[in-house]
Amino acid sequence: MTYDSLLEKYKSAGQEHVFSFYDSLSAEDQSSLLAQLATIDPARVTDIAQTVLSSSSESSDPADITPLPEESTASLLTASSLQISEWEAAGHELIAANKVAVVLLAGGQGTRLGSSEPKGCFDIGLPSHKSLFGLQAERILSLQNLLSKKTGNKVIIPWYIMTSGPTRKPTQTFFQINNFFGLDSSNVSFFEQGVLPCIDNSGKILLETKSKVAVAPDGNGGIYRALMNEQVLDDFRKRGVEHVHAYCVDNCLVRMADPIFLGFAASKSLLIGTKSVPKRGPKESVGLIVAKSGHPAVIEYSEISEEMAFRTVNSSEDLAFRTANIVNHYYSVSYLESIPSWPEHYLPYHIAKKKIPCVNLETGETINPSSPNGIKLEQFIFDCFPHLEFSKFANLEVKREDEFSPLKNKVGTAGEDDADSSRADLLAQGKRWLIAAGATFSDGIVGVEIPPLVSYVRRILCFL
Template sequence: MDLASLRKGLEQHRQSHLLQFWDDLSSENQKELYDDLSSIDLDRVCQYFGKATTGLSEAQTKSDERLEPVPEKVCGSTSRMSSDEHKQLFDSGLRLIAEGKVAALLLAGGQGTRLGVPYPKGMYNVQLPSGKTLYQLQAERLLKLQELAFKLTNRHGVIPWYIMTSEHTKDKTVKFFQEHSYFGLEADNVIVFEQHMLPCFTFEGQIILAGKHKVARAPDGNGGLYSALGSADVIADMRRRGVECMHAYCVDNILVKMADPVFVGFCHQRSADCGAKVVEKAFPTEAVGVVCQVDGHYEVVEYSEIALKTAELRREDGRLTFNAGNICNHYFTTDFIESIVTEHDSSLQHHVAKKKIPFVSDDGSITTPTTPNGIKMEKFVFDVFQFSKQFAVLEVLREDEFAPLKNGPGAAKDTPATCRSSLLNQHYRWVLAAGGKFMDSEGSVLPLIPARSSSMPHTTDIDCEVSPMASYAGEGLEELCANQVLTAPIQVVPGKIIKPECS
């Protein structure tokens, strides 16, 4: 170990404090700390910090003159398209899947701090009647899509599933899939890779120690995808498989239609190199980023960066002018992604996330702060929109496609309970649309919209769960459900309706 050189480098970057406990460490821990510090490119990460904090002060508000809504010519809407157009796009996407040209790209590197569990979000069970986790629901949706593509084309297309994890989630994710035999998918088609980690900084620019011999690090945001794709040779794997486009999404959305044939077909039809699914903002100040144009380039602008008077602007039809709410649901061609990895990734800006980061106090004890004490530097996956030459936006219904799991039980929104309700209510609507009816225990027909009833006074949910293996998006349920009078709880599985044991 060249401790003198290491110490000199730390001094040059105002990071000498990282060796303050050196003499207290065992030789083994000294080696661990030396290796940890030696792995950090101090020039690079300190530049990241400087640019990110400068950008924070400069980008508090985007001037109204620079913002424009997404042009109508690049937009589509699932709620405003005809059934024939919807089927055409769905079938177009399935044909691409049958040809092996579509991949699913899962962003699953977050630590789930707000959710309050010590394991990856994808392993979470929101207490559905089936007990399925987010990972199982998503795996079965891919299996169903491959089945639908085969039925349409008689070709066995595979949807490779690329899962970006982090240091905190990779091992547990891999083990979970192995223990569950990849939920029926071929192991070779589930490709897990790891995003990079960056040191955490104090607000004054000092790297934080998580322990006497360990630097505090955090994943570099979902925008770390691009450097991770390059270092893990994922692009080469996509090329080998013949993948031409991919659907990227976040792990925590229980309603996500991954590799959605309608979205894929829509973007492919428009020759888009990059696309975004959006939901209509519920109200002007809703805390969601907005897909729009800034200085002629596509961006996602955070709600806090939009002046209230701009956020409240409305069109002639009464809808918000800036209404395209981002749900982290994106389409990329492989060519576009490769150009980002090889040409643009180094120019992407890091953003500041103020966090409560445990640290070592001067007396050597570990302190867990109650208020934010430092920053994690993150890139955002949508920061690449600016490089698109042919952009597409598809508006979808929130109740059909967006119910994120962000917070633990008891929070005001985005909880396991709200996710469970969103999925069960969607499945209830599917069964009704297929011709089924529900009655309560007193023989009264339940309404078309789930509501409280005398037999279910403590919940608005009707326990109706449709397995992804029975239907991907509500299709194919007529044979089982038409003219059926049902009493919850029920589960619709391939070929039958079952009544689970009540707990």
């Protein structure tokens, strides 16, 4: 687009200030700015800004929030071994028929961990020094190998890795250097979540420099637009994929393409399924999967009252609101196919007030704020849940010690959810698997690393 057409477009949206320094820029910087501005829809940004800035923060009536309906939840803590085996067998059939894909949310950098690399590259200190990406890749490879051997057919679980702008190139390079951890590179795809301009408190687009708009990733809810825009949905169709397992990169215990979860969701003909773990206690600050106004939803811990937080089920000690959200989801591809028809505000935008370096439009000086001066706009992956009926949504509760150990913090800062706890949880799991298989340990051995290529889960210890 030409300078004149872009200027008119931004004027119409009330965002023409982005051209404030255009005449003083070099020809190269002018071209760079125009190229970036051409990728942005200023009218959309203005519309989103007006919507989020004019809406008051939603306050829920606790009466509208209830635990999930009994028929929309199940638990591996209480399910019979027969039921679990049936779900697992159904999941194996879907995977063996090459109808399953895995989508990874991997847009985050390891900044909070003290690393400049993408979080998936992080080494939690295992004896093998395998990265999170390496552990997860080997779980896919292990499951492919096991089911290929069982069925006599070539089983492929395509892996789609959603990066952000800053993490895409280093993520791809990391996979190339590690030869895709044994996976066929043609079955590993990288795609990029979108970005949105950062805005000030009046809804005006911020300039990071005189020749560059300040932008930020659009949140994990950006996955839906990215699946469409990056042709991932098209690839699902070409491959015949009908079921998708999506998860976050920072969980060292995640079960890739989990057959039990897939079988559970498919047996109920779900559009979306979720996994949860029981809350550690009533005071744990964690998002909860609940029923809100008669529909599935995820709420912040702050949205429930003190009484609700401590409420138990009948006379038991089990918390009534215990379904901790771990961002581990099942999707029917038939549901994802509806994304192109979603209206702009199908998913709400959330405000994240941040310290955003920017240019003073009057002086041209760079501002490095010491307090929040602007807004990043985000969407959340779970904000589509309220559009569903409970007949098409269900949650599967799993054991925390088996499936969830998030890597959030740098060692020594929070005392939990760090590399030390992730490593300890994975090693403790390996020890439990071996004890269940009949092994004994001498005193002092706190854990064992069992490589994913040796065992996908305890029930499949390949060397025993």
